[in-house]
Amino acid sequence: MSLWMILPVSLPALTITGIWVVYAMALYNQHVCPVDNWMYNQSCEEDLSMQRGPTLCCTLDDVPLISKCGTLPPESCFFSLICSTGSFMVMVIVLLRYAHVIEKHQNCVLNTASLSTGWICSAGLIMVGNFQVDNAKVLHYVGAGVAFPTSMLFVCLQCALTYRLAKTQGEYSVGHLRLSMTLLAFVALVLSGVFFVQESFVLQHASAIFEWVFCVIIMLFYGTFAFEFAGISSDTMMVLARGGVLGSTSRDHKMESLSGANSHQSEGTAML
Template sequence: MSLWMILPVSLPVFTITGIWITSGHVHACALKCEHLCVFRLYNESCAEPLPLQRSPVLCCTLDNVPLISKCGTLPPESCFFSLVCSTGSFMVMLVGLLRYAHVIEKHHNCVLNTAGLSTGWICAAGLIMVGNFQVDFAKVLHYVGAGVAFPCSMLFVFLQSALTYRLAKTQEEFWMGHLRVCITLLALVALVLSGVFFCQESFSLQHTSAIFEWIYCMFIMVFYGTFAFEFRGMSGDTLMVLSRGGPDTFSTCQQKAEAAGGTGLPQTDNLTIL
């Protein structure tokens, strides 16, 4: 079993831990500083002052719904939020690249594989923008990043689910395809509901939107963790696929091996071993 499988597992572990502990501290800090409001504090008049709140002065309106972005708007919570997003985006790019190379090494390159790599990297770029351009201070750039990250992450899991089925040969691989499709459908439902509720002028519905937004991110991170299934058989040779630009060299060696007597190695390699 390869140690490479630790990488896709570490992405959801780090990110989810970052959200519920580090970013959980973000959320707790935001609430403590009264940068965000719990549901019971929502009011339309904002007549009651918030005694713990430091500047800028805010009140419990729709602008303070605890969406992921709002949890990382003001310092000190914005520092933790940027750290989690930047590190997570780098790991997303790395996992996507290794998945791309692994498919080429074990099977062959295809449009689905290339599209999966592209959408994964575009999603990572959007995530960097979300984490480093706070919504209250760079709203346009923040929303551009969110508009890139959310659809591309959804498209990425769709493409990877389809790719899993296309390459599946064993029962175990088909079961992994079933699991990924289930996660993808649940993530899609969470994303749609989050978007629908976000458009409503209601404290309760927008609060529900925030909940579904957090759930959506959890599903996406769990999906990345499933790549440990493929990465458990990965070796250092996978990186060589990227350096030589494709599987052509591997295919040529395989053809030579078959011509040499089906031993699995070219004839010169057999002599070297002897």
Template sequence: RSPSYLAAQGCWPGRRLQGSPALSPFLSKCGTFPPESCFFSLICSLGSFMVMLVGLLRYAHVIECCGPSLLNTLGLAAGWICAAGLTMVGNFQVDYAKVLHYIGAGVAFPTSMLFVFLQSVLTYRMAKTRGHYWTGHLRSILSALAFITLVFSGVFFVQESFVLQHVAALCEWIFIINVLVFYGTFTFEFGAISTDTFLVLLKASQAPKSYKSDSSTASTPHGHSHSEGLAMV
């Protein structure tokens, strides 16, 4: 229902409609009842897929520019774990599966914060031009803002005050929008992605196998020499 209708009924923002649950500005509460819950699940599932795709493209781009990196691998893992938590948040509504919903939120929010932090560090490590450094500054500001709003959202969420609950909801919305803007900054790097980037990713995934094959090949001559030695004896 629109805010004007709710205000006319005298239930915005703190009161309630007759026979309906209390209104809440939290993101989860806005997607509890149909048809909003259907769109909420659809958007979260689509967003989860996009997070996985962006994380994989970023992982391949960093490998292409700087080679394998532990921070890059951690960033990919954080992004994919965040995607799993986001799927749980979208498909288990808080009023019907509260435990699973909160588990998904507890996974998605911290790992999302870890992802943006790691990507900010990687941006500075990869920076070569002034534009790259400015991108790093922008991402650092977004990461700091995301961290502050996430902490305030968690602190105010556990309070019973009506005003603090709404402040927590506001911080939650700011955190989500802030992270979305952060993902939008990847357009600077993704414009240079080509088929070579995917070939680098494919080679990186096959590196352990090639290493094993090389090791087995290297050990083969020793095996032959050992058998020849036994034959001579």
């Protein structure tokens, strides 16, 4: 069992814990309203950051969207760190998954497309984390517009790839798990986007909830790669070092060895 399986498990553990810490910091500093608060006002007599009573007056500017939680310091610094670290881990996981598929099976359009979408998603995530929505709104929304759709596309491609390569009952079970997570993520993303453009306070708050659900599901999806990463070996790294040709070469050697063994067996049978 390879220690590389720790990497996909570490990604959701780090990011999910990190964004909830960011939310807790933003809530403590009264930069956003609690997720369990569904009461909003058109305006307040004083800013949320100036209120210290048990009853808070919340407006649409205080909806606890993930990006909103990481807008103001000090939580913005931690939010940037989490997004940058998470994006780097995503790039490594996507690359290792790409090489592992080539080593164990063969390269295909689904595998190459997954690599591309995964890296594009990482670039969008870096933009989201380092360009806060209140300080660089255009760049932040560009990053979000890149990260969210490509992350959804990535899990769809990986779900299809899992079923295509599955041979054992365990591999099909992993495929079923990923399919369920993909469907839930798709529903959460659609509802988050639809509710986000509405003017209703309740729907805006619901959009934030579904955004959290979507991000958590996507991170947990990456965690399922621990099943494949348990079989990563030095040959997987050689796939990357040789530009993806090791998988084909290894299969050729195996076929040659098998043919040679069959030839020797036939000669031995003929001599008998």
